[in-house]
Every structure is written in C-alpha cells, then in structure tokens.
Amino acid sequence: MDRQAWIVVTLCILGLVGWQVYVARQAPPTPRTVTVSPTPAAAMSVAPGATPSATATPSIAPNESTPSPTPTSVTRSFVEKSVTLKNDDLELLLTNRGGGIAEAILPKHIGENGQAVRLNSKQPVPIGALIGKPDAPSLEEFNFVPSNGGIELERVLPNDVTLHKKFTLLAQPNQKDNYVAQMEVDFQNRGRAPYLNPAYYVALGSATPIHRNDLPNYTRLTWCIDGKTRTTDVSWFAEQKYPFIGTTKRAALQFFEEKTANAEWAAVSNQFFVSLITPLGVKADRTWATRYEARKDSEGKIDYGIEGAMGMPGFAVKPGQTVTVQFQLYLGPKL
Numbered sequence: 081m082d083r084q085a086w087i088v089v090t091l092c093i094l095g096l097v098g099w100q101v102y103v104a105r106q107a108p109p110t111p112r113t114v115t116v117s118p119t120p121a122a123a124m125s126v127a128p129g130a131t132p133s134a135t136a137t138p139s140i141a142p143n144e145s146t147p148s149p150t151p152t153s154v155t156r157s158f159v160e161k162s163v164t165l166k167n168d169d170l171e172l173l174l175t176n177r178g179g180g181i182a183e184a185i186l187p188k189h190i191g192e193n194g195q196a197v198r199l200n201s202k203q204p205v206p207i208g209a210l211i212g213k214p215d216a217p218s219l220e221e222f223n224f225v226p227s228n229g230g231i232e233l234e235r236v237l238p239n240d241v242t243l244h245k246k247f248t249l250l251a252q253p254n255q256k257d258n259y260v261a262q263m264e265v266d267f268q269n270r271g272r273a274p275y276l277n278p279a280y281y282v283a284l285g286s287a288t289p290i291h292r293n294d295l296p297n298y299t300r301l302t303w304c305i306d307g308k309t310r311t312t313d314v315s316w317f318a319e320q321k322y323p324f325i326g327t328t329k330r331a332a333l334q335f336f337e338e339k340t341a342n343a344e345w346a347a348v349s350n351q352f353f354v355s356l357i358t359p360l361g362v363k364a365d366r367t368w369a370t371r372y373e374a375r376k377d378s379e380g381k382i383d384y385g386i387e388g389a390m391g392m393p394g395f396a397v398k399p400g401q402t403v404t405v406q407f408q409l410y411l412g413p414k415l
Contacts, residue, residue, distance in 0.1 A: 178219035180206025200285035207285035214389040240271030259412025287348040288374040288385035298351035301369040314384040346390040366391025
C-alpha cells in the first residue's frame with residue numbers, strides 16, 4: 081500500500097481504540113439485572129412439629145491452613161452457646177453471639193465432601209443478627225429465654241429497652257419441602273425516655289461455592305425492587321481494567337454498598353443455594369456486601385465467598401410501648 085493508504089489504516093485503528101475507551105468510560109459499574117432467586121410467600125402458619133434441642137458449642141481453635149473468612153470478625157468475652165431448631169428439611173443452629181443463625185444445615189442435600197450442605201458455615205456474622213456497621217459489627221451476648229414454640233433470645237439495651245427475638249419454622253401447605261423460617265423482633269421500651277433507632281442492618285449471612293467447579297459469578301448478593309432483581313457478584317470487588325487496553329479502570333474494592341428504593345428482599349447465594357430474607361410490613365433501603373477468600377487450592381486458585389447485609393429504616397419507640405418487626409427467611413435450594 082502507498083503512504084496515503086497506510087495513513088488511513090492507522091487512523092482507523094486509532095479511532096477504534098478511542099471508541100473502546102469511550103464506551104468503557106460511559107458504561108456504569110452498577111450491578112446487572114437478573115432473575116434468579118425465589119420470593120417466599122408473605123405469611124405462613126407456625127409448624128406444629130418444630131423441635132428445638134439445646135446443645136453447647138465448644139471453643140474451637142481456628143484452622144491455620146484456612147484463610148481468615150472476613151475482616152469483620154469480632155472478639156467476644158463470653159462463652160458461645162447454641163440451640164438447634166429443626167424439621168425434616170432444615171436445621172437452624174441459633175447462637176447467643178449476636179442472637180442469630182450461626183449455621184443452616186440442609187440434611188437432604190449433600191456437598192462435595194459427602195456431608196450435608198451448610199449455609200453460613202464458619203462465618204463470623206450470624207444470619208439475622210442486627211448490626212449497626214456491617215463492616216465492623218458488634219455481636220453482643222444474648223440470653224436464651226423459655227418459649228412455648230420456637231427459640232427466643234433477649235438482650236437488654238441502654239435506657240431499659242429490651243431487644244427480644246423469636247425464631248420459628250413455618251409450614252408451607254401442600255409442599256413437601258420446608259425451608260422457611262420466621263424471625264420476629266420486638267423492641268420493648270420499659271424506660272422513661274423515647275428510644276430512637278436511626279437505622280440498622282440485618283445480616284444475610286454468607287455464601288460460598290459448594291463444589292470446586294461452581295461458577296464464581298453465581299456467588300452473589302441479590303435484592304428485589306418492584307419484582308425485579310438486581311445483583312452484584314464476587315467479581316465486582318476485583319480490580320477493573322479497560323477492555324483491549326489493559327489499563328486500570330479502578331482499584332480493587334473491599335466493600336459494596338448501594339442505596340435502594342423499597343427493596344422487597346435481599347439474599348446471598350451460590351450456584352445452587354440461597355439465604356434470603358424478606359422484611360414483612362417494611363422494606364429495605366440499603367444493601368451491603370464484602371467478599372473474602374473461602375479457600376485456596378494447591379495451585380493457588382482462590383474460591384471467593386460473599387457476605388451480605390440488608391439496611392432497614394430507623395424508628396422510635398415511646399416509653400411503655402413495643403415496636404415489632406417481622407422477617408421471613410428462606411434458607412435452602414434455589415427453586
């Protein structure tokens with residue numbers, strides 16, 4: 081080709097590269113829309129056959145070969161105790177550390193290691209714990225209290241306010257599988273001054289790949305607004321580069337947080353299982369997540385897990401009154 085032709089070709093290549101840079105800069109880094117997780121029914125009846133059983137959880141030294149699950153671990157100065165609430169499909173290990181679900185065990189589903197699938201396994205923040213700062217949660221001690229059905233825990237807050245939580249397993253009519261639970265939270269103001277709660281988060285727990293060959297983009301945080309789901313997966317936290325050029329678009333991030341408008345539910349999930357929480361009578365206004373190293377193989381390949389939380393609006397409780405908030409939990413396989 082002559083000199084003029086080479087100039088035209090060069091200009092075309094430069095124009096193509098410039099267009100790719102422009103498109104990359106214009107594309108918003110927001111999560112994409114998907115439809116993956118089921119929405120549980122809004123109201124159920126209490127299962128008549130739920131059987132709580134008390135067990136003690138001994139202190140266990142961490143495995144030095146396993147990476148730290150998340151930077152949000154909290155040192156506790158009390159003995160952790162647990163009680164099990166179960167049916168044929170779901171076992172909930174309730175803990176006095178933060179007053180939530182330390183683990184949800186699915187006895188009918190077997191993982192890669194030949195054992196029952198565990199949701200939120202070995203993670204520091206229990207499912208359903210109420211926390212102020214999800215990146216640095218304070219998991220205080222709760223006390224188990226007598227209950228006629230389900231499991232109940234209490235903690236006395238400042239100014240004579242009692243935080244009371246009750247967990248029950250719900251029966252789904254005409255369905256053979258039962259993975260639905262309910263968490264009822266009472267703020268009882270027995271003091272003389274109003275109790276003001278500006279805002280709080282409900283921990284969703286964590287999700288990790290079940291098998292080594294699970295696709296990492298399924299390990300994600302998902303939330304639903306007006307029946308439409310949005311999500312961010314573990315790849316969002318990694319360093320982002322411009323396509324074709326290879327230059328850094330943004331550095332790796334430790335936390336994801338987004339304001340939402342009336343989110344109906346939020347969840348963390350892997351390729352096959354989900355931990356989903358639906359607030360009843362009120363909607364969430366924020367979502368939060370972080371990723372962590374779940375495991376690393378001999379070749380250095382890292383499987384990432386994700387930990388999430390759902391932000392709830394604040395409220396006030398007058399002296400002598402009680403504010404109750406209910407949440408429905410689905411802890412099981414994706415439908």
